[in-house]
Amino acid sequence: MEIYIFEKTGKFAENKDIARDIRISELLPALEHEEKVIIDFDGIEVATQSFVHALLSEAIRKYGHNFFEKVEFRKCNESTKQIISVVADYIQDSLET
Amino acid sequence: MKIHLPNSAFIHNINSFLKGFNPDNPNILEITADDKWVFVHPLVVSMVAALGLKMGKENVSFQKSPAKSMHYFERIGLFNMLGVDSDIKIEEHEESGRFIPVTQIRTSEEQSRFISDVIPLLHLKEQYQVQTIVYVLGELVRNVLEHSESKHGAIVCAQYYKDSNCIRIGIADTGIGIKASINASWAAKDHLEAIQLALFPGITGTTKKVGGTTQNAGAGLFFIKSIAKTNRDYFLIYSGDSMYKLHKAPQRKRLKLNADPFDDKHAVVSNLPFWKGTVVGIDITLDQTQEFDTLMRLFRDVWSKAVSERKRARYKTPKFS
Numbered sequence: 283m284e285i286y287i288f289e290k291t292g293k294f295a296e297n298k299d300i301a302r303d304i305r306i307s308e309l310l311p312a313l314e315h316e317e318k319v320i321i322d323f324d325g326i327e328v329a330t331q332s333f334v335h336a337l338l339s340e341a342i343r344k345y346g347h348n349f350f351e352k353v354e355f356r357k358c359n360e361s362t363k364q365i366i367s368v369v370a371d372y373i374q375d376s377l378e379t
Numbered sequence: 380m381k382i383h384l385p386n387s388a389f390i391h392n393i394n395s396f397l398k399g400f401n402p403d404n405p406n407i408l409e410i411t412a413d414d415k416w417v418f419v420h421p422l423v424v425s426m427v428a429a430l431g432l433k434m435g436k437e438n439v440s441f442q443k444s445p446a447k448s449m450h451y452f453e454r455i456g457l458f459n460m461l462g463v464d465s466d467i468k469i470e471e472h473e474e475s476g477r478f479i480p481v482t483q484i485r486t487s488e489e490q491s492r493f494i495s496d497v498i499p500l501l502h503l504k505e506q507y508q509v510q511t512i513v514y515v516l517g518e519l520v521r522n523v524l525e526h527s528e529s530k531h532g533a534i535v536c537a538q539y540y541k542d543s544n545c546i547r548i549g550i551a552d553t554g555i556g557i558k559a560s561i562n563a564s565w566a567a568k569d570h571l572e573a574i575q576l577a578l579f580p581g582i583t584g585t586t587k588k589v590g591g592t593t594q595n596a597g598a599g600l601f602f603i604k605s606i607a608k609t610n611r612d613y614f615l616i617y618s619g620d621s622m623y624k625l626h627k628a629p630q631r632k633r634l635k636l637n638a639d640p641f642d643d644k645h646a647v648v649s650n651l652p653f654w655k656g657t658v659v660g661i662d663i664t665l666d667q668t669q670e671f672d673t674l675m676r677l678f679r680d681v682w683s684k685a686v687s688e689r690k691r692a693r694y695k696t697p698k699f700s
Contacts, residue, residue, distance in 0.1 A: 292495060297487050298521065336593070368678060372686060
């Protein structure tokens, strides 16, 4: 499955309600069906930490380290990569304590 | 209530303006202004507009001032939001520079539309500057919508200052305030401690769990403060009777993000006139704006450490006899 963020948010990915909708209606069902997921950030200039958190945190908590075997992030700019890495780090930290 | 627009009120000299706010008689709002010149941070405009919306225009009075700068307040939309007729006619040649008019935002859809619409108004040159401003506006407005319970939403205003090459942003709400919000899950003894907790990474009023929930990480305000810190700019938060002000970090000192806001160079004031809600102000000097990914790296370093320390602080210690 491929999820195109730009189609849903435009170039600023900051609306957590949209992140929640993607999580509930696309990301979690795809992982439930053991599909590989590509999340495409092409065209996104800014993704906020709260957007990425709302998009990913439940799935990382649910699937643990396996999440990163199943999900790939495509066409992220440098700051979006950093944001995703920060969220990935602190959610995984929370799994280990 | 009475509020006076002074000659000057920016984050570095805001204290006398805040101390002059009179929240008594909460059913009417009397606004006065300096006779000669009024030059204030957008957070002041946001505060006045937020109070006006709360009161309703029939309960707001604005004592007319001969100050030429009243044209600025007309231009930036303050009188319109207050429902006050200023009798000021703006002429085409009057230049107010780049600004975001005072705007009320009540839903996440309005927030997204606002951010898309206003960024071009600021004519930012660099991508990392756009990222920073989107981030600040997005996180601050979202905080109000999620946590303030204000029926009037968030009141936002921003202005670019050419001389200092700085964008100043103010956001105010008249909701429940930080203490009531954070104490849904924590136990801040006063407004200042509530502000401290709200600025700490991983703390959110939506859960007792350090690190947050599916929808909230408790990172928003910490992140905004970190942007100000890394850019060596001012940041202010005022709620209830307390204010926290981040001072500019010294230019020559190596930057380090602190999880505890009280470890930063700062000032606090308690026993201020009571603001029922929350006010945030931030300055963003554009030629000092750190590359966004540099900020992210600093943020990444401090986050996990801070959350781990916070969790350990709650561990039980074994008893030995």
